[in-house]
Amino acid sequence: MINQLSWKVGGQQGEGIESTGEIFSIALNRLGYYLYGYRHFSSRIKGGHTNNKIRVSTTQVRSISDDLDILVAFDQETIDVNYHELRQGGVVIADAKFKPSIPEDGKATLYAVPFTEIATELGTSLMKNMVAVGASSAILDLDAESFREVVQEIFGRKGESIVEKNMDAIRAGVAFVKEQAENVQTMQLEKADGKKRLFMIGNDAIAMGAVAAGSRFMPAYPITPASEIMEYLIKKLPKFGGTVIQTEDEIAACTMAIGANYAGVRTLTASAGPGLSLMMEAIGLSGMTETPLVVVDTQRGGPSTGLPTKIEQSDLMAMIYGTHGEIPKVVMAPSTVQEAFYDTVEAFNIAEEYQVPVILLTDLQLSLGKQSVEPLSFDKVEIRRGKLDINAKIPDSDDKSYFKRYEVTEDGVSPRVIPGMKNGIHHVTGVEHEETGKPSEVAANRQAQMDKRLRKLNNLKFNNPVHVNAKHEEPDVLLVGFNSTRGTIEEAMERLESDGIKANHAQIRLIHPFPTEEVLPLVKAAKKVIVVEYNATGQLASILKMNVGHAGKIRSLLKYDGDPFLPKEIHTKCKELL
The missing domain is CATH 3.40.920.10 (Pyruvate-ferredoxin oxidoreductase, PFOR, domain III)
Structure with missing residues (x-):
């Protein structure tokens, strides 16, 4: 057995x-x-x-x-x-x-x-x-x-x-x-516990999370490995009064999502690296107009068409820094199918609470790999819409004509309305604007609006930004990863422990803004830090160095041939790097 x-x-x-x-x-x-x-x-x-x-x-x-x-x-x-x-x-x-x-x-x-x-x-x-x-x-x-x-x-x-x-x-x-066949060689499995579990891919979990979060619209253009999100919602959204539209390209998908969110409908779009490149200008529009937006990026091999059906994690820097200009942005990275469901719900909440674009970052292995998942708890689903109250009575403005949609506030988040709300009329434009949305190039106003937007994420609340497995106060090595590498790292850790090597693990779930306070003590405590990722340039390692320092002890374990890591590869390479 x-x-x-x-x-x-x-x-x-x-x-x-x-x-x-x-x-x-x-x-x-x-x-x-x-x-x-x-x-x-x-x-x-x-x-x-x-x-x-x-x-x-x-x-x-x-x-x-x-x-x-x-x-x-x-x-x-x-x-x-x-x-x-x-x-x-x-x-x-x-x-x-x-x-x-x-x-x-x-x-x-x-x-x-x-x-x-x-x-x-x-x-x-x-x-x-x-x-x-x-x-x-x-x-x-x-x-x-x-x-x-x-x-x-x-x-x-x-x-x-x-x-x-x-x-x-x-x-x-x-x-x-x-x-x-004579003398059949059988391989009998020990009896299972018989419990019912879901068996699903990450894309289906994301789509389910979108429905649970109250999303009722998805404009998207098909692309591997994101298409299953669209295909799932094509079947499910009509049952809840929603719909999916296949757009002519990713630019249209992203701008249509912005328009729907502006109208008050929770909306997401999903794509892969090439599609996200096309969306970058529109993501900037979301940041400038302070319109909530949820975008899923299912990373695959690049650049260009690259390896569309193979694993890679090379969109990291692009998702943080790809937009021109400076806007507040949140980049989340679930590491299991179960997390993909709950994090999708949270992506919508954060997008509306802080009125920012939120990028839910996955990779091909997480998006298309199937995992056993414990039953999802819909009791844990909470919908938070921030400063939007469609039943609120808005008082007359001072000039009886325009609402201060971009009012300079202490927390950086302005009051939000949707079309049709009495006394909620305001101007919306992608150029710099003053509090009512009217274009303004006045230097003092520009600085006030930039500072206001960038203040939004100073107090970002995100539960469990780092999945930590820290058994040792002074480990020989800290293994760091994001997205689908979690399970492989965990298995490699067990083997390192069997070899007498004390190992801790940090799986980064919030990429931007980076959870420095949670990660820095882990890095300080370790003799060496090994960052495991699917790209050729060590993008997560670079982000780690930028935010926590200690560059001298940080090493990269990279793979970019399109195949997933095996536990023995991480185990062997870590021993070499140590």
Whole structure:
């Protein structure tokens, strides 16, 4: 009996690889196992190698595993590309159609199962992925009926006969492995706790968070890896009286979001690096007009089109400093799918309370990687709209004509109204303006308005800006990261501790304004600081040095080849840097 294993399915994009992984993982999730999945795919609709690696465990996991127990191959390329990950004693289950072969190193056992032939005999070759699921369940010694609930959900709308045909395909896969293969090498998982958990990607959590926060409009332009947010809300928002509009480009999406927020409708837009570049001028407009705005940036490989389906964290500096001029801006960085839900709600609250643009920063691994998530608590959702009260009675202004929308206040946040409120008329422009919004180039006014805007974030309240795991008062090393690196760092820390190295961990959740007060004591206490990030220039390390100093003890652990960190990579590199 084992408490965790790693399973991977691979083949050509467009031949059912994703659905194979979905059916396998959802069924195990329903049994109560914790899962973490990461999908490698090409930036094209069909063709090119793709694989889906699923880690299954009886305890919480937040990273892909170093090695591989079971590889399901729909073509020889899958074996050639992924065989090296298999541990000693691993298993390869491959479609007999392509006459699979593995190296003669004795590391793994090959089961050639006629996926395509069995599926064809049952009615259609399209069911070969279900045969593969059945073959996998035979290796795990799982009952084929474990998959019925998932099959029913996926194919039930097509009729019971289709459901039964797919179940027949799963059962046939089980039967072939057990009957045709001698001395089947099973890998039995310890029994799971049976608890119900969500199994979802970060993009879905963000979309759910937007609905829970009261957002009812999303203008957006499709782009990998952000499109799932838009796709989720296309289905869900109409049920709450909302809508999604696919705009002609990201510029239109961002300006439309500003307009909707100005009208009082909580609105977000989402994109990736190339789209955010187009939005920068509009984000500046949000800052100048003090209109709330929530923008999601799902980071991917750049520059230009770069690696649109691969992991990278290279938008950090752009999100903080990309806009021309100086405006108050908040950049948040959730590190788990669960945090992505709650942080999205908080992004809307902060945007309205401080009347600023808020960028919710994720990366491809967090946005598209699937994680087991404990049930979300909607009781924790709080909606705060700051100084906007649509039922407020606004007194007549001194000149009986204009409202002081940009009034200079001690906290930097001015009273806010929406169109149609009596006595709320004011001017809105992207040029510098005085308190009623009328353009003004008077030097004293310019300084007063700039100072007012920049005061807003002096008293920013953000719960848990840094996720801290600090077991030691004087650690040998402090590991620092943001977004999806959290789980991998946590696993590497455990290995460092086993080596006798005292390690602490800080995962930065508020990138800007930087939480110096929370991070500085951690940096001071550590002998060395290693910043783990997916880029070539050490952007988070640079931000850390700018805000806390101690540059002499800060080192970078960088990866920018498009593949995610493995725990063993961080463990090994940290020992080298120490």
